[in-house]
Amino acid sequence: MDKIQNMKNEYQQMVKKTSPNSNLLRDSVRAFWVGGTICAIGQLITNIVKSFGYSKDEASMIATIILVFLGILLTGLDIYDSIGKYAGAGTIVPITGFANSMVSPAIEYKKEGYVFGVGARMFLIAGPVIVYGTITSVIVGIIHYFI
Amino acid sequence: MEYVRAFVVGGAICIIGQILIDKTNLMSGRILVMFVVLGAVLHGIGLYEPIVEFGGAGATVPLPGFGYSLAKGAIQEVEKVGLRGAFTGGLKATAAGITAAILFAFIASLIFNPKAKD
Secondary structure (H helix, E strand, C coil), rough: HHHHHHHHHHHHHHHHCCHHHHHHHHHHHHHHHHHHHHHHHHHHHHHHCCCCCHHHHHHHHHHHHHHHHHHHHHHHCCCCCHHHHHHHHHHEEEEEHHHHHHHHHHHHHHHHHHHHHHHCCCCCHHHHHHHHHHHHHHHHHHHHHHH | HHHHCCCCCCHHHHHHHHHHHCCCCCCCHEEEHHHHHHHHHHHCCCCHHHHHHHHCCHCCHHHHHHHHHHHHHHHHHHHHHCCHHHHHHHHHHHHHHHHHHHHHHHHHHHHCCCCCCC
């Protein structure tokens, strides 16, 4: 059994090495249409919010809240990660993926408690994103001030 | 047409992410960090706003859009109140998204349990 398992693993590695292009094409198509669909849904939500008289920026902000909510709900229901297995970056790159990266470890590490489990692990990926995003924005702001 | 543009622009950004995942050994977390920084820098040099004008949600929903919002907020606040705006503008502009993610993720952790490992 072990031998078969080893052969299987070796074969899988061989496949990975020899056919990266076709996989890349397939993965890219999947990422494209799923990621594109999430963005089109985002556009739809933005337009609906706008129709209630909100400005473009306000509508975009409210749409973000709704998308984050949906991403987290679908993660909780085990649906988002199933789509993710198919779509790869198509579900990671949109803001729903950012929400997913927060809620997944929060649920996963719940057993470590609400402070160091949920509270801390939530920022496993979101933490670095916020840290470097914020630092970059400060630098951009300072440069803008002096130019 | 607006939806097609959002679809194409958003999809294209996801393809870039997919290529990075497939062609490099970068973990998805690093790619998200890169995308946020990239979005902020591109807005700083005036290149992301045209993408947003064209792609709408296709440019704001993916993670570079988060960086764009951070940088845009910082710049707007600097123009309003001066240098200290660089310290408040970014997080102010993105507060809704971050707060929503924290709040909903916490509520979800109360409701949902980890799935059984198979």
